[in-house]
Amino acid sequence: MSPHIAWLGKKSPFCGNVSYGFSTTKELRKRGYQTSFIHFDNPGNSNTSKTSLLANDPDVSLPYLIKSQVYTIPSLSAQRELRESLERLKPDIVHASLTLSPLDFRLPDLCQQINVPLVATFHPPFDSKLRNLTASTQQLTYQLYAPALSRFNKVIVFSDKQAEVLIKLGVKKNRLDVIPNGVDEEIWMPINSDSASSEKINVQNRLGSKRTFLYMGRIAAEKNLEALLKAWKASNTNGCQLVIVGDGPLRPTLENNFLSTDDCEILWWGYEADLKKKVALLQCTEVFILPSLVEGLSLALLEAMATGTACIATDAGADGEVLKQGAGIIISTESVTSQLKTLLPVLKEHPLLISELGKRARLRILEQFTLKKSIDSLENLYNNLL
Template sequence: MRILHIVGDSKFGGASVLILRLAQKAKEFGWHVDVLTTDATFKKVLRESDIGVIDLDVIWRDINPLKDLWGLYNLYNFLKNSNYTIVHTHTSKGGFVGRLAAYLAKVPIIIHTVHGFAFHEQSFWLEIKIFSFLEKLASHWCDRIVTVSEFHKKWALELGIGDEEKVIAIPNGITEERVIPKRQKSEIQKELNLEGKKVILFTGRLAPQKGLEYLLKAVPILVSKVNNSFVILVVGDGPLRDYLEELVRNLRIEQYVKFLGFRSDIGDLLNISDIVVLPSLWEGLSIALLEAMAAEKPIITTTIGSNLEVVKDGESALLVPPKNSQELAYAIIKLIENPDLAERLARRAKERYKKYYTEDSMLEKYMNLYFFLYNINRNGKLKIKKS
């Protein structure tokens, strides 16, 4: 079996890690796996893991009809002259262009994972209508659509994107080893000058969907309500970094916020944190949330659909409405002042992670899907070849 994951120019992030693990798991079965990506970080990680890289510049995040047609044609030619058994697409643009190219090239099996639709819970109705129409169209070019949460599966079916047979949910999962600390807690605290301070951790790409600005705007409220011995660690990078750093300066909260950029020692940073705050405006299913749960940390996050599903409507995290700095501040204060509540939420979060969101569970479901579609195609019971 030969598998190609199609990503395009999407930047390295949580979805990239899941694709890497899917590729590594498939290789354990002796299958050949390539990933089509142009992101430098992702290419480096793939090559270090001995996963094939297809450095074909044919899918771009921005919409440009003429350029996109050129990219579609080149991807179609590439797939037509390759012998992939499965094309597995990711991201909205990669999913649309990749599925159509694979369909035209008569690739035997086509799967698309929805890590998050091009529309979301903050989108205007017209935006949802336009993009859901495109998703409906693209659903005819693949054999299965995988959503990373039950919430997104239900939403897809409500919008007429696929049907009960075509759309399946395979929740994201991570390995617990991912969050095991590798250095002493005191060493990290000393390195970042955090001794004696409550550490509030945010991890994620510095992009609009993560809602970080609302956490930063909560800091002046925190300063007025609690003592000065806290700091917010911002771990990650992205297009909003300059804006967010300027916001910190304008709010005059520089002493309370540290931008650490991209870090690979997430286990160490979770180990030194007292509270994890993830103020997302929308998500597919947050890897950062799963990391905090696996690390048994008290969590504050937002009442978006996939978060409600993961933390079971607030049983294992404090929930606040999106875009609400005041409620974020009050939730942080509540956990600081109620360590027993924080400990209880953290324990429940770890229990839910172990029951529903392990990497082994996720990988097993994807491999079963590959085998199922491969065997049906091989036995000729499903006419996947397109004429």
């Protein structure tokens, strides 16, 4: 009988942690695992902030005071309710996709008391070279978490670089397992000219006939979208459009400051929740651009690569590792605007280069970053623990 995994993670608001939790638990269930998803859902002042009383309920909600894409503040009763839930569910393994919450630091003691192995997935963004203020702030997060991570049975990180950062901060190497994000290559795949779904037709109609360069992700300071917009404004991009897919705190300001003109097309698409439309957007895109100052391992980058889209990304986090050896174009987190001002006209004038980069990106995903490979590695970790 396959083990019972109690998964602690997020279901909202949407972010990389949410995507990781949904895709991983879905695949584990396909392989016969029983999974219980424990997450922060009910506000602390809600009359409904109680965990389920059903022993076989796969979904348990904990009360919180504040919840955002970045961090979570649990209510005072959350720790007690978590313990009661775990004692009732009796899992074989607790796997916490850490939500940057004070509760994260109490998990080792809690799991030790109920004698259950504890696995953490630790994926805050970082830039190991500390080249900017945002990277310095993220480094403090790593310094804060390192002592607690040393007390988990296993800690999953997404790249060798990330493991090196934690080892320097005192986490033992044998506690760390490098298991990169993976994507379903049968969902995220190059465009099929024989297939014309309604979603694809709707996306193509909205994009029009111009060649598309695209950013997809949160519109927040660490994503450095302003640098891309400045480069786009300063480049000769006639016949092309920059499409911004996503939402976030900086969207109103940037959208107001960077409007389309006759010779500079910028389309603010907004947040897109529909999976098929997101796939179609990338299939219709020639170049995906990720100008982040800090990253973990960008799921949006992997999805773009899987659809055969040429990719440009900074070397923040593990993104540079993914694109190395010709799978994409890697730029430094320093002087992003000036680098893009050089690259954008070159790519515009050389569609064959774009095509070749797209083919190499897809091949890299098939070789190293499929969801199957990721879940295979996770299963191996579980088996070794048990």
